[in-house]
Amino acid sequence: MSITRKYLNQLAPQLSPRDLAIIYEVGRFKLMTGGHLERLFFADCSDTSRARNRQAVLRRLTEHRVLARVGERRVGGAQRGSASFLYTLDVAGQHLSQSTSTRPRRPYSWYEPTIAHFLGIAELFVMLREVDQSGLFSLLDFQTEPYCWRTFGQRTLKPDAFAQIGIVLPDGRRRKGSFFIEVDRANQYGAKIETKVPQYLAYYQHDRLAQPERAFPRIVFLAPNDERAGYLSRLVQGWSEADRIFSVGLLEHPVLTLLGHRA
Known part of the structure; x- marks a missing residue:
C-alpha cells in the first residue's frame, strides 16, 4: 500500500479521539505492547469486551498502516495472545503523529537491546x-x-x-x-x-x-x-x-x- 497525501487526507477524518491518543502514546514511547494499550485505552470496557475491542481497534490501525507489529514477535511473561504483540508507528502513523504533537516522532529502528528498556x-x-x-x-x-x-x-x-x-x-x-x-x-x-x-x-x-x-x-x-x-x-x-x-x-x-x- 502506497502512503500518499491523498490516502492520509482520506484516513484522518476516520480516526477517533482514541485512535489519535494511541498514535500519540505509541509515538512518544516508540514501542508498546497490546497489553499496555488495552490498560490505557480500554479499561472502561467490560471484562468480556475489553480484549475484543482492543483487538479490533489495533487490527484496524495496523491494516491502515498507522501501527505496525514489530518483528511479528511477542514478549514473554504473563501476557498471552495479541496483547503481547509489540507495536510501533507505521508509515501512516508517523505522518499522522504530527497532528497529535508539536514534537516530531522518530520511527523505531529495530535494535534488540533497546526493547526491554523502551x-x-x-x-x-x-x-x-x-x-x-x-x-x-x-x-x-x-x-x-x-x-x-x-x-x-x-x-x-x-x-x-x-x-x-x-x-x-x-x-x-x-x-x-x-x-x-x-x-x-x-x-x-x-x-x-x-x-x-x-x-x-x-x-x-x-x-x-x-x-x-x-x-x-x-x-x-x-x-x-x-x-x-x-x-x-x-x-x-x-x-x-x-x-x-x-x-x-x-x-x-x-x-x-x-x-x-x-x-
Whole structure:
C-alpha cells in the first residue's frame, strides 16, 4: 500500500479521539505492547469486551498502516495472545503523529537491546496512569526521552523519564513531587552505570547555584529485582549528598518509592 497525501487526507477524518491518543502514546514511547494499550485505552470496557475491542481497534490501525507489529514477535511473561504483540508507528502513523504533537516522532529502528528498556519505561507510565485513575494521586506530567533531558553548561543530563505527581493530604493541603527516573534493566555494571551518579550530582550542584530556592527533583532508580536494587543502593551510598537526592526502588512497585519522597 502506497502512503500518499491523498490516502492520509482520506484516513484522518476516520480516526477517533482514541485512535489519535494511541498514535500519540505509541509515538512518544516508540514501542508498546497490546497489553499496555488495552490498560490505557480500554479499561472502561467490560471484562468480556475489553480484549475484543482492543483487538479490533489495533487490527484496524495496523491494516491502515498507522501501527505496525514489530518483528511479528511477542514478549514473554504473563501476557498471552495479541496483547503481547509489540507495536510501533507505521508509515501512516508517523505522518499522522504530527497532528497529535508539536514534537516530531522518530520511527523505531529495530535494535534488540533497546526493547526491554523502551517497554520498561512504557510500563512505568501505564502503572502511574492507572494509579492516577484510581485517585491516589494525580499524574501531572510525564516526559520521555529526549524531552526529559536537561542541558546545563556544556553537558546534557539524560534521564529515562521525568514525572511529576500531585497529592492531596488528609488536611486538604496539596503537595507536589518531581522525579528524574532511571528504569534500570540490570544490564549496566561498572563504569557505565557509575557515571550516572556523578552526572546527577553535577546537575544538582549547578541547579543549586542557579536557583537555590527551587525544589530539586528526586532522582529515582527503579530496579527489576531486589538483588539489583541492593547493588544500586550501595552504588549511590558511596557519594556525598546521595541521601538528599537519590532513592532506589523496584519497577514493580514504583508508587511506593514516589510517594515516599514528595516535595
